[in-house]
Each structure stands twice: as C-alpha cells, then as structure tokens.
Amino acid sequence: MNNNLPIVLAFVAGTALAWWVEGLRWNADVSILKESHTAELKKQSDHAVIDLTNQQKRTEAAQAALTALDAKHTKEIADEQAKNEKLRADVAASTRRVQIAAANLASCQRVGDSTSGTGSLGDAVQIDLTPAGGSVVLSLRESTSRDDQVIQYLQGYAAEAQKRCKIQ
Template sequence: MTLLRMFPHFIILIMLAGLGGAAHCYYGQASSWRKKAHVAENLFRQQTISLQQANQRQKTLADLDTQLTEKLVHAENESTILRAQLASGARRMYIQANHTLRSGSNVTSACRMGDATTVELSGKTGQDLLSIREEIIRDRKKIKYLQEYIRIGCMREAH
C-alpha cells in the first residue's frame, strides 16, 4: 500500500482520536459539574434544615413570650384587684408575727409556740407589701422567661 492510499485512513484515525479526546474532555467537565451540583444540593438541604430549625426556635420563643406576657398581665390584674379591695376596705391584710419581750439589752422571753400574734396592716403598709409582691412576681416571671429563652434559643444552637 502506498502512502497515498493510507492517507485517507490516517486522516480518519486522526479525526477519531481528536473526537475521542474532545469527548473525554467533555465527559470530565460533565463529571466535575455533576460533583459541584451534588455539593450545592447537599449545602442547600443543610441550609433548609437550619432555616427550619431557626424558624421553629423563633416560634417557640414567640410562644414563650406570649405565655409570659399573659401570666404577667394576669398577676398584675390580680394585684390591681387586691389593691382596690384593700383601699376600699373590702379586704384586710394581716401578718402573723412572733414577738419577744426585751428587758434592756437582754431578751427575757424567747420565741415559743404561742408567741405568734396576728397584726392588721395599715392601708399604706398593705399597698407597699402588694408592690413588693408584684415586683417579686414580675422578677420571677422574667427569670423563668430568660432561663427558657437560654434553654430554647441558645442551648439548641450549640448542638
């Protein structure tokens, strides 16, 4: 066979090799794109899950805030009613106290059963005690809210 007769076969072989190389290059790029798409899809799923968890935490915290607000309003309404009843005389406030008798600087009688006395408080003192009670209730509710907020909002994020 002469070189001229082999020339068309040689050209076809070169073309096939070129096409094979191009196909291999495109296959490599397609494989790379597929890997990148898979990574992006996994990242999207993780971000979706994180967003759903954050939304759930926000809803739980909003519910907690609503509960606290309702309990606080209820306690304040109760205190307002007690104040009005105290002011009108419809209700009286008493405290039970123990007493000791003092002679100079020495205590002559120790607190014993039977030393307890009931004392009625004046309106002003009763109002002051209600104010203290109101502040204690408010502070306890705030502390409970903050503890729950930390438990729900912060501790879950750490996991």
Template sequence: MWWIEGMRWDADVAHLQLQHSAEIAQINQEKIAEINAANARVNASQQAAAALDTQYTKELADALAKNESLKSDVATGAQRMRIAVTKLANCHPSGNDHSSTRGLGDATEVELTAETGRNILDIRAGIISDQAKVDYLQHYVSDVVKQCKK
C-alpha cells in the same frame, strides 16, 4: 494525528466537565437540604419562643391582675394587710405557738395601714414582674440551647 489527539483531549475535557457538573449538582442538593433543615430549626425555635412569650405574658398579666385586685381590696378596706412577727433567731412565730385559732390577741401579727399595704403590694408587683422575666429568659435560653444542639 494531531486532529485525533485533539478529539481525545476534547472528549476527556467533556467527560471531566460532566463529572464536575454532577459533583456540583450533588453538593448543591446537599446544601439545599442543609439550608432547609436550618430554616426548619429556625422556624421551630421562633414558634417555641412565641409560645413561651405568650405563656409568660399571660402568667404575668394574671399575677399582676391578682395583685391589683388585692391592692384595690386593701385600699377599699375589704382586706387588710397583716405581717406575722417572727423570732429572727429561729424563724418561729412569736406568741402562743399552740393556739388552735389565730387572732390579733396572740401578738403574732402586726396590721399595717392601707397605704403601707398598697406600697407593699406595689413592691410585690415589681417582684412578680421581675420573677416572670427571669423565668421567661431562663426557659428561652434553655430552648435556644436545645435548638443549637440539634
């Protein structure tokens, strides 16, 4: 009799082991699918970040090249740096506002020296660089938030 009870117990244990193995296999498959999905999201995020980096690096390089070209033109005298004078109270250009042609005679512009023009263009280059970095980081954070919400 104890032998029959032992066999029944062995059968119950074997059945429970099979059930447990099936449950473990199912959990394993679910976790593998979750890991694969997470890896796909990471890869997509990395590709988006790389594309964003390439785009903003090119835009920054183009803007800085244009600024260097302007700086070179100011240095050689091919172009001059002028600043429009405005009335600070209302931001309207001073001088004759109704003139159809603009020139130095209407007192609305101040011409700067070549050195001052180069300095302003150096400052402009810094602003361009900083703005490009801010734009890049804003888009990067936006993309990361989108990826996290998936």
C-alpha cells in the same frame, strides 16, 4: 528532492492524523471532566438546598417555640399583675387588710404564745397595716412576683435557644 516528497507528505499526513486523533482524545477527556464537574456541582447544590431547607425548618420551629414561651410568660405576668391590682384595690377600699405575722428572725420561730402545743402555730402576733402600708407591701409583692416571672421567662428562653441551636 522528488524522492523525499512522498516521505514528507506521509510524515505531514501522519502528523496531521496524530494531531486530529489527539484532539479527539483531548475533547473526550475535557467532556468527561466537564460532566463529572457538573455532576459534583449539582450534588453540592442539592445538598446545600436540603441543608438550607432543614435549617429554615429548625429556625421556624425555634421561633414558634420561643413565641409560645413568650406568650405563656406574658400571660402569667399579666395575670399576676391583675391579681395584684385586685388586691391593691381591695386594700384601698378596705375590703381586705394586709397582716404580717411577727417572727423572731434570730430563731426562725413565730412570736406568740409559747405554751401552745408542738405542731401548733399558736397565737402569733399579727400586725395590721394601714392601707398605705398594705399598698407598699403589695408593691413589693408585685415587684418580687414580676422579677420571678421575668427570671423564669429568661431561663426558659435561654434553655429553648440552647436546645434549638445545637448543630445536628
């Protein structure tokens, strides 16, 4: 048994040395993988921050554009309402009258003197409305104008939103 002791000790020492060297290699491999993994995570994190910043800028620009669009159309609606209120007040005070030119809707021709020359509007028949009738006409004008403004606003909003929401 004493003859085998140096062989056993050499085997144990060799195994321990191989175990230690393999441990060093394993630690080096794990360290390299950790570094590459950390670098990849940092790269992804930096890319996410850049994307988030760009998206925030696009969102702020879209919000600013929509706010400007909203302000523009709100002002146009307010101006149109003020104009209509002025007309309504003038009709109520009898400083203005609402007149409607009669037209033959079947032929899309104005009714009037048929002997007038071509290119002339002729003497079209005018219908004067009472202040109450004029107010009704102005209410219809206001409603039509407001609907037109709202439609323009919504179309502009949709176009701006579509333009801003495209993925770049």
